[in-house]
Amino acid sequence: MTDYIEQLLQVEIDASDFATFERFLPEHVLNDPVSFIDTVREQEGDLIEVKDGRIGDVAFPALTAADPQRTVYLACGYDSVRMLVGMQSSFYQDYRDSMDILMGEKQLAGLNPPEHKKYRALVSSAFNMQSLSKISADLIDPLVDALVLEVSNKERAELVQDIAVRLPILLIGHIFGLPIDKYGRFAKLASQLMTGMTDFENGLIASQKLKEMLEEVIEEKKRAPGEDLISKLIQSEVDGETLSDEDIISTCRALVPAGIETTTRALSTLMSVIIDNPEQMDQVRQDPKLVPAAIDELLRWNGPAPVIPKRSMESIDFANVSVPANAMIFVYLGHANRDPRNWEHPERYDLNRSRQHHLAFSAGPHLCLGNQLARRELETTLTQVLAKLPKLRLDPEAPNHPIVGFNFRSCDQVFALT
Numbered sequence: 001m002t003d004y005i006e007q008l009l010q011v012e013i014d015a016s017d018f019a020t021f022e023r024f025l026p027e028h029v030l031n032d033p034v035s036f037i038d039t040v041r042e043q044e045g046d047l048i049e050v051k052d053g054r055i056g057d058v059a060f061p062a063l064t065a066a067d068p069q070r071t072v073y074l075a076c077g078y079d080s081v082r083m084l085v086g087m088q089s090s091f092y093q094d095y096r097d098s099m100d101i102l103m104g105e106k107q108l109a110g111l112n113p114p115e116h117k118k119y120r121a122l123v124s125s126a127f128n129m130q131s132l133s134k135i136s137a138d139l140i141d142p143l144v145d146a147l148v149l150e151v152s153n154k155e156r157a158e159l160v161q162d163i164a165v166r167l168p169i170l171l172i173g174h175i176f177g178l179p180i181d182k183y184g185r186f187a188k189l190a191s192q193l194m195t196g197m198t199d200f201e202n203g204l205i206a207s208q209k210l211k212e213m214l215e216e217v218i219e220e221k222k223r224a225p226g227e228d229l230i231s232k233l234i235q236s237e238v239d240g241e242t243l244s245d246e247d248i249i250s251t252c253r254a255l256v257p258a259g260i261e262t263t264t265r266a267l268s269t270l271m272s273v274i275i276d277n278p279e280q281m282d283q284v285r286q287d288p289k290l291v292p293a294a295i296d297e298l299l300r301w302n303g304p305a306p307v308i309p310k311r312s313m314e315s316i317d318f319a320n321v322s323v324p325a326n327a328m329i330f331v332y333l334g335h336a337n338r339d340p341r342n343w344e345h346p347e348r349y350d351l352n353r354s355r356q357h358h359l360a361f362s363a364g365p366h367l368c369l370g371n372q373l374a375r376r377e378l379e380t381t382l383t384q385v386l387a388k389l390p391k392l393r394l395d396p397e398a399p400n401h402p403i404v405g406f407n408f409r410s411c412d413q414v415f416a417l418t
Helices: 003-009 027-031 033-044 078-086 099-103 115-127 129-152 159-164 166-176 180-197 200-223 229-235 245-276 278-286 288-301 371-388
Strands: 047-049 072-075 091-093 156-158 307-312 316-318 321-323 328-332 415-417
Touching: 003 129, 003 180, 027 033, 033 047, 072 078, 078 307, 078 328, 099 180, 099 200, 099 245, 115 229, 115 245, 129 159, 129 166, 129 371, 156 159, 159 166, 159 245, 166 180, 166 229, 166 245, 166 371, 180 200, 180 245, 200 229, 200 245, 229 245, 245 278, 245 288, 245 371, 278 288, 278 371, 288 371
Parallel strands: 072 328
Antiparallel strands: 047 072, 091 307, 156 415, 307 328, 316 321
């Protein structure tokens, strides 16, 4: 184990900071929102109008627009959702009321043509296959190996704390080129930033503090650039102009939900899948070529970020509804991936099902930029856990570990015996 990996293992990260923050939802919706939406869909179709932040008798505080005059919908159903995310000229990303404020106006997920293509190209070099191969060898493989080794030395483990929350934070910190002494603070601010979904003031405070941290790092990189993403952004140009510090900060802040929040939650769900599906995991252990299929099914079954916001750019007829211009449309990727009209027994985790294209990472121009990095983290973790923890099993004395959430799906804790 290198000194660098040893230092990373000492970084303090608290899994409770990344716990589900949607506890205000009724338990039946929190546990199984797809079934709830299925019931409404039978009456209203694939485009469900959300009135005053409510679907039926359930309040969804996150499914609102800042302007109360805007019409708001939830889009569901595989065919409708796949069509909608591909209609870039008719439906733009719309984070103006949320992430654009918290992350900055140049945050990648909220950009649309023509800016989106330019800024995506700047960041994409950090996530291409060449970069991915290097970071896998340099960090992902040895770090996952070290994290799993630590778990193997315990009699009992809490896998979300020990693995799921640690890997993404340490990896994105490395990609940014942060000094290791800032990782712990970075983790805390990253988690607080995402609470802006339900506690906007707290999110704004975290956004400002993260900006101040990144400003310090940017100044350090200007004096002594490295091979990290921030150094590359400082040297990059868009239309012949270098990026402002604010543009760089917005780009980095946007990678918190893209590279940390979602992957942390996906890894926590993976821990639950490993514990709850011993027969299927034995199948993967015997045939490691099944690892990609196991991860693909995980993402379909319970993807970490199942809802994305868009807006209609014109009046348009869609899914048998006359949608006005500037309507807010929350696209329910999670329902598309469990649409009973498209998948047989969609509520089951089944790595042996026939593979179909799912939408866990969306599709089209806004296909998640870090999807290959996330897959690599998940596949490496599954491979290492199955190989080095062959006796890993549910702790019968531990509390249940449901996968919960609407806007974000994850498991807060997974207790296991090693």
